[in-house]
Each structure stands twice: as structure tokens, then as C-alpha cells.
Amino acid sequence: MLLVELKVYRKADVPRDIAAQIRSYVRIQWPFLDTRGRALWNVPVDSPARTFVVLDGDKLVSHAEANFRSVDHAGRTYTVGGLSAVFTFPAYRGGGFAIEVVREASAFLDGTDADLAMLFCGDPLTSTHRADGRQSQARGSCTATRRRRFCTRVW
Numbered sequence: 001m002l003l004v005e006l007k008v009y010r011k012a013d014v015p016r017d018i019a020a021q022i023r024s025y026v027r028i029q030w031p032f033l034d035t036r037g038r039a040l041w042n043v044p045v046d047s048p049a050r051t052f053v054v055l056d057g058d059k060l061v062s063h064a065e066a067n068f069r070s071v072d073h074a075g076r077t078y079t080v081g082g083l084s085a086v087f088t089f090p091a092y093r094g095g096g097f098a099i100e101v102v103r104e105a106s107a108f109l110d111g112t113d114a115d116l117a118m119l120f121c122g123d124p125l126t127s128t129h130r131a132d133g134r135q136s137q138a139r140g141s142c143t144a145t146r147r148r149r150f151c152t153r154v155w
Contacts, residue, residue: 004056006100011049018053021060026085050108052101062088062097064105081114
């Protein structure tokens with residue numbers, strides 16, 4: 001029987017067993033993000049990033065991260081919120097879990113002072129994000145949603 005639960009953590013506070021599962025998936029799916037350092041989960045304690053996970057007992061089902069970057073443009077510094085490392089383990093795909101973590105992470109970002117929020121995804125995932133009210137855009141273009149501009153970029 002599937003007993004799933006959504007949990008939200010400050011990224012610095014993610015329990016080690018969950019962090020290991022996140023890191024393992026990311027290392028395989030996005031190897032260019034992996035570093036050769038020995039640290040499993042090296043996050044500054046003051047990081048405002050949040051980790052959104054759906055768990056089935058101790059097993060990670062789905063994940064999304066909300067993080068922030070500062071971007072300087074035309075003499076001004078902007079805070080950019082981003083959704084990253086959105087994934088669902090293959091055995092759980094099709095259950096709406098990615099939509100759930102993206103929706104929660106988006107709501108979190110919408111409640112921050114970020115000037116802009118972005119999600120980058122490939123063609124196979126655009127239908128997932130359309131189901132959550134976003135539109136596929138041309139490379140590098142943006143669309144407005146709620147009080148923020150929400151950008152997508154198709155790789």
C-alpha cells in the first residue's frame with residue numbers, strides 16, 4: 001500500500017538518508033552538476049533554499065528544490081528564485097507527484113521577495129507544467145503568472 005507524504009525542509013536541514021537519495025539521483029540524471037568533493041550534502045547553514053519531497057516511508061518518491069541567486073543587470077541587483085532538480089523516481093511516475101512538489105515549491109517562491117522565478121525543463125516535461133498552468137515558451141522567453149514573471153526555457 002502506497003503511503004506518501006509531502007515534506008518541506010530547509011535545504012541545510014534535509015535528513016542524511018533523504019539527502020543521499022536526492023544526491024544519488026542528481027549525480028546520475030545531471031552528471032555535469034556533480035563535483036568530485038567528498039561531501040555528500042554541502043549546504044551553507046544560512047541558505048534560504050528549500051527542499052520539497054514526497055516520501056513513501058523512507059523512500060524518496062519525488063523532489064523539487066527552490067533556490068535563489070542574485071543577478072546584476074543594468075546597475076540593479078535582482079533576486080531570482082528557481083525551481084531545480086525536479087524529478088520522480090521511475091516506479092512512481094504518472095502519479096502526479098512531480099506536479100505536487102512543483103506546486104508547493106512554486107507557492108513557496110511566490111511568498112518570497114524574489115523579483116523573478118524560473119523553471120527550466122526539456123520538451124518531454126512541458127505537458128506536466130502546462131497542467132499546472134504554465135505555458136511552453138520559446139528559448140529564453142518569459143510569461144507573467146500571478147505577481148511574478150515565470151520563465152521557462154526548453155533545452
